[in-house]
Amino acid sequence: xxxxxxxxxxxxxxxxxxxxxxxxxxxxxxxxxxxxxxxxxxxxxxxxxxxxxxxxxxxxxxxxxxxxxxxxxxxxxxxxx
Numbered sequence: 001x002x003x004x005x006x007x008x009x010x011x012x013x014x015x016x017x018x019x020x021x022x023x024x025x026x027x028x029x030x031x032x033x034x035x036x037x038x039x040x041x042x043x044x045x046x047x048x049x050x051x052x053x054x055x056x057x058x059x060x061x062x063x064x065x066x067x068x069x070x071x072x073x074x075x076x077x078x079x080x081x
Contacts, residue, residue, distance in 0.1 A: 036073050037071070037072060038069050038070070039069070039070050039072050040069050041068055041069075042066065042067055044061065044065055044066075045066060046063055050065070052065060055067070
């Protein structure tokens with residue numbers, strides 16, 4: 001009788017451990033996707049360090065800025081000049 005209870009307890013723990021490990025990895029992937037967004041900015045082809053929020057001319061050379069998109073997460077910081 002003790003062997004049966006011990007075997008069932010070990011089996012239950014194994015099933016619990018497997019189900020918990022599979023769920024956490026999916027939750028992590030899902031939360032990573034939610035924290036990613038597309039940021040649109042305008043940059044100069046001659047000065048890629050220039051990032052502005054709206055179209056216009058490059059403050060360094062006067063060239064027309066081009067639209068750029070970047071996928072960033074909440075932890076990624078973009079420098080806007």
